[in-house]
Amino acid sequence: MTIRDITIIGGGPAGLYAAFYAGMRDLSVRIIDTQNLLGGKVHFYPEKYIWDIGALPALTGAKLIEQMVKQGLTFDPEVVLNTKIISFEKREDQLFEVRSHAGEVYLSKQVIVATGGGLFSPKRLPLQYDKQFEETNLHHNVYRVNDFKDKKVVIVGGGNSAVDWANDLLGIAGEVHLIHRSASFKAHEYHTRMLLESDASIHTHTIVKELIPDEQNQKLTAIRIRNSQSAEDTTIELDELIVNIGFDHELNFHHDPALKFRLKDDYYIEGSVKAQTAVEGVYAIGDILDFDGKVRLIAGAYSDAANAVNQIKMNVEPSADEKAQVSSHNERFLEKNNEIKNRFDF
Known part of the structure; x- marks a missing residue:
């Protein structure tokens, strides 16, 4: 030895x-x-x-x-x-x-x-879903921003990682949505202000209720979200889902x-x-x-x-x-x- x-x-x-x-x-x-x-x-x-x-x-x-x-x-x-x-x-x-x-x-x-x-290890959404999605279009990190070029991207989270990636993908992705369960963000104030003043669609007081896959159950095509204040459900179609809710x-x-x-x-x-x-x-x-x-x-x-x-x-x-x-x-x-x-x- x-x-x-x-x-x-x-x-x-x-x-x-x-x-x-x-x-x-x-x-x-x-x-x-x-x-x-x-x-x-x-x-x-x-x-x-x-x-x-x-x-x-x-x-x-x-x-x-x-x-x-x-x-x-x-x-x-x-x-x-x-x-x-x-x-x-x-x-x-x-x-x-x-x-x-x-x-x-x-x-x-x-x-x-x-x-x-x-x-x-990244925290996962508290939902039942096929882990196959994590090999297709459900991500817990972003490695190459150009992978999201011209795509409709939904990001879940309100901390530094979620807000940073939302800002970084603006102008690269075709459309950026941010889903956050609260109205207050844990990210740095400057980056939060940048995002709130951007063209991103911000959904506060909102949680993810369901992941909707394609017919082959290979990747996600949409998510169902619920506003906790109005109790209304909405479906958002997507190309890529990024989950940054902590570790x-x-x-x-x-x-x-x-x-x-x-x-x-x-x-x-x-x-x-x-x-x-x-x-x-x-x-x-x-x-x-x-x-x-x-x-x-x-x-x-x-x-x-x-x-x-x-x-x-x-x-x-x-x-x-x-x-x-x-x-x-x-x-x-x-x-x-x-x-x-x-x-x-x-």
Whole structure:
């Protein structure tokens, strides 16, 4: 069984940067993620622009994922996907046994928790319907807005996701309807005002009562809605239905009392500015980590990752330097720099 210096639980921005930085420090790494691809929750907004990463002009979530993954895999870490971690424990020989839902055991000298906002699954409409519709035209997220070009789109929800997608699809979709059970919206005020002043059809105090499929029961052709104030029912024909009514949050392994993490708000792992947790040998980085002055930006996740890896390096090799040498002088990049020079004939 292969022993790694570090097992990183979570393959989003924090975990990927930790893998890269650990490579700079000549540490062996394993990344484990529950999803079938790396990138974390940035996959929820592949076409939205991200502006707040230092030195990078606005880029889409999809482009950010591409660049993060490429950088994270620079030093060839082991990658384990479709694997949910349920527990870990420290053995007498000081190695950690990290266990998955399927019973696999991964051995590691130290552990980094980079699980971000946690495990989420989209809330579904409280109706009986064929799950086949979720493979045709019932969506819980939007991956490519052009898939909805010139179509009649109905969106259910009143939070940030629903209102954002409604605004984004205006001018792309042929027609946009928003169904919301209340008259007040939980989305940001500016985006809500944009939507209310737009050409979208807004149906407040309204709930979905029935999904109406085609004759082959392959996809939806309409929904029946009810106004809770008038008790009147209306049928809206549609091409695409988007349901954004929130997410169910699953308990994660770090909630296990046996691990003895200190938690804030029953979720975030309390730690230090150097990413240390109450469990010796276990570090937390990115959104899952909380400390006084914590900044929940991707840039902050990168700082957490470097701090955690530097602590691990000194634990694994007590004589090691406190910090990695910067990349412009780091010997780990000499060969790679020469490869780039040869490629472009500098």
